[in-house]
């Protein structure tokens with residue numbers, strides 16, 4: 094079995110899968126391994142739709158613990174990485190790796206007007222949970238090509254669904270969270286971001302209300318604590 098199939102087999106029951114990969118180089122750098130070897134391959138692992146949340150809930154998590162989903166995902170990724178001698182980069186931990194740039198280089202995703210990457214099948218309902226660094230140069234399927242669904246989306250409903258126009262001229266987390274946590278924020282709290290939900294692409298993959306509300310609450314907590322600004326961003330050495 095090849096290494097991607099082996100990682101997918103380890104992760105299949107928890108709703109995670111190898112999204113795509115790339116070979117780092119000067120045009121798309123990535124961190125090296127902790128023993129000093131350069132990474133020959135970076136594999137992006139993520140989820141789409143509700144499978145991850147369903148597996149997480151089936152694990153009977155302690156929802157009063159801090160960041161229970163992130164911790165559970167981290168332990169799943171660590172187990173899968175250990176089996177193939179890989180190291181995990183957490184996209185949510187500073188210094189933030191440029192995971193969206195890596196994703197655009199690795200698979201057929203595109204920047205949407207919301208800043209989230211859009212996938213031709215999953216729409217806006219997919220996330221990158223970790224990057225696995227491997228010393229070897231692994232054979233990779235060629236990245237999908239194709240135009241962004243946003244190019245042919247005439248009315249761009251995502252840009253007209255936010256009650257406080259938080260995406261114009263550029264996304265303002267403060268404007269967003271002031272609304273979500275305020276007296277009129279109930280719909281965003283319950284359904285997640287209304288702009289994300291307005292997109293017609295990949296509707297079958299849209300998050301159920303429970304995970305949408307969980308992620309929204311995490312955004313509110315992060316922004317209110319001021320942790321969304323000023324964190325270090327990963328830079329290649331030299």
Ligand code: B12
Pocket residue numbers: 184185186189190191192193194195204205206207208209210211217219220221222263264266286308309312315316321326327
């Ligand atoms: C900090 C952060 C936030 C902050 C917002 C920071 C901000 N000022 O916008 C907060 C907490 C508010 C937030 C919220 C959310 N986030 Co966020 N966030 C991040 C994080 C950890 C770092 C972003 C960063 O600083 N990047 C800087 C450098 C590292 O990135 P870069 O690739 O060099 O630069 C890219 C972006 O900055 C972007 N960009 C830069 N300038 C501009 C300008 C414009 C106009 C646009 C459109 C884009 C853009 O394009 C660059 C190339 O891709 C990333 C993970 C990561 N490591 O990137 C997730 C990430 C971007 N978030 C993600 C998600 C899903 C969300 C939420 C939907 C969470 C939820 N509820 O589920 C919300 C939605 C917010 C929104 N509408 O965009 C996903 C997006 C997945 C995808 N499909 O693309 C990411 C990639 C995390 C992941 N694990 O997959 N987030």
Ligand code: SF4
Pocket residue numbers: 205206207211242243244246249250251252291292293294
């Ligand atoms: S609503 Fe249209 S423009 Fe907005 S993200 Fe979806 S496809 Fe792209």
Ligand code: SF4
Pocket residue numbers: 254255256257258259260268269270272273281285286287288289
């Ligand atoms: S969560 Fe609500 S307030 Fe925030 S950007 Fe989305 S629609 Fe706007």
